[in-house]
Amino acid sequence: MKIAVLSGKGGTGKTLVSVNLAAAAKEAVYIDCDVEEPNGYLFFKPEKIESEKVSIKLPYVDEKRCTGCHKCVDFCKFNALTYIGTKLYVFDEVCHSCGGCVLLCPEKALSERDKVIGEVQKGVSENVTVITGILNTGEASGIQIIKKLLDDKNEGKNLTFIDCPPGSACIVMESIKDADYCILVAEPSLFGVHNLAMVYDLIKLFKKPHGVVLNKCLNGENPSEKFCLEKGINILGKLPFDNELGTLNSNALISVRESEKYRDVFSSLLQTVTKEVQYETAINS
Template identity: 35%
Template sequence: MIISVASGKGGTGKTTIATSIALALASDNHGLTFIDCDVEEPNGHIFLNPKLEDAKEIYIDVPRIDNDTCTYCGKCADLCAFNALLCTGDSVITFPEFCHGCGGCRYFCPEKAITSVPKRIGKIEKGLAKDILFARGYLEVGAALSPPLVDEAKALAGREITVLDAPPGTSCPVIHTVRGTDFCLLVTEPTPFGLNDLDLAVQMVRTLGVPCGVLINRAHNGTELIEKYCQKEQLPILMSIPLSKKIAEAYSRGVPLVRVDKQWENKFRQLYRHIEELVANERNNYN
């Protein structure tokens, strides 16, 4: 079972929810892997306190031009969708920061004047947070391309249950995180901005064909906004967490929600059982 925890915007509490699920299920004797896919700003370690024991540097291939062979025809620059090459007539300038490592320029160069050199984009760190296998991606400062790093982190999914903490938004890194997972838990807040971005996230998840449900965080009097939307879209609301000073203070100290009150541990276990049922029903319908 691979569960991704995502949201249409930042600050909704994804990491709070993802780490709470991991801790609640790990204490229930489930084999648990937690992967922080928010590679630009990973913060799952704040709540799980892993002991990191291994690191692997991640590279992509970027082009290098052989000026003795190149005829400056400009085909490489024309086909690059990301403007990582510029042909000026008597030289080809490369912009490695824009390169997505597809290798198209090298493949289509008529003179075979392009070779590849590795460019470091970040690293994957692994370790243990007590019984939880922990991993996170860490994007190099100044690097613009995070999906390959997300994919490398996701490749570490294993054990009985894997929880993926997705980046915020609905862009490429989020798509790479959510795609292929068994279920996506969408965390939202009961505000107009939260509703707008929840709708974007729902459209993304449905396009990917991943079943999803909603968790309302910081629930208060405005939850009717989210409830009406979910009813219209036939989305299950799986859990609500109230707006609470106690929870906020614990969060500010890096204390996981399941450590605030024992009831939350039981509620997150119940949440997982509900997700299991939804996934089983989805698979039965598919078959």
């Protein structure tokens, strides 16, 4: 089963939750889809790393063959092509690699070329297979890397945790598309509840079974908890705003592997999540 962990903004605790849940499992796969700034590997420090480059297809013009018919220019929905004077120009960063222009060109003046945009690294950290997506700086979109990361052959036998990018844009949609369950991580502030509402709308749109983990909980009012109660969203667990957890985390240590207290906290959270997923999968099948 694939469990995606997401939140409306960065720094909420997606990596904390997904890394520790994976570490608490007997055997799990952890996939870092936050390709612009992956950080799960900093905790896992995986070994035996194998990397594979990820590239996208971009159109390449043979100027001798191009007659300037404009067919490709008119076809491209994203306007990645333009014909000026006697020359066809391609805007790489606007192109969505659909390949339509290449298929359509009556003169066969367009062909595809590969452009490396990043890589996927696979390694092992004790009980966890760690898969990290890395988008090269300056590249516009990490979608192709996410597609590679979520390739079925990377999926774990039992549990796969998908650490999503922050927000609710295309790249997050791509990350949760095939997930069986979504864990939303939320902070106890008004800003936090605003971001929670954003991802909540997204997973409702995708009709994903879901639950919330309330992170950084303090005594007193928790607007995110209030939101969950109002909407009838299942609260899977609460993590305290705690010095020990914060210190372990900021030293890039996995709390489950360092502290008995947190091994218990995350093991019980994992149990709750697993039960939920099994229940949801049962009623949906």
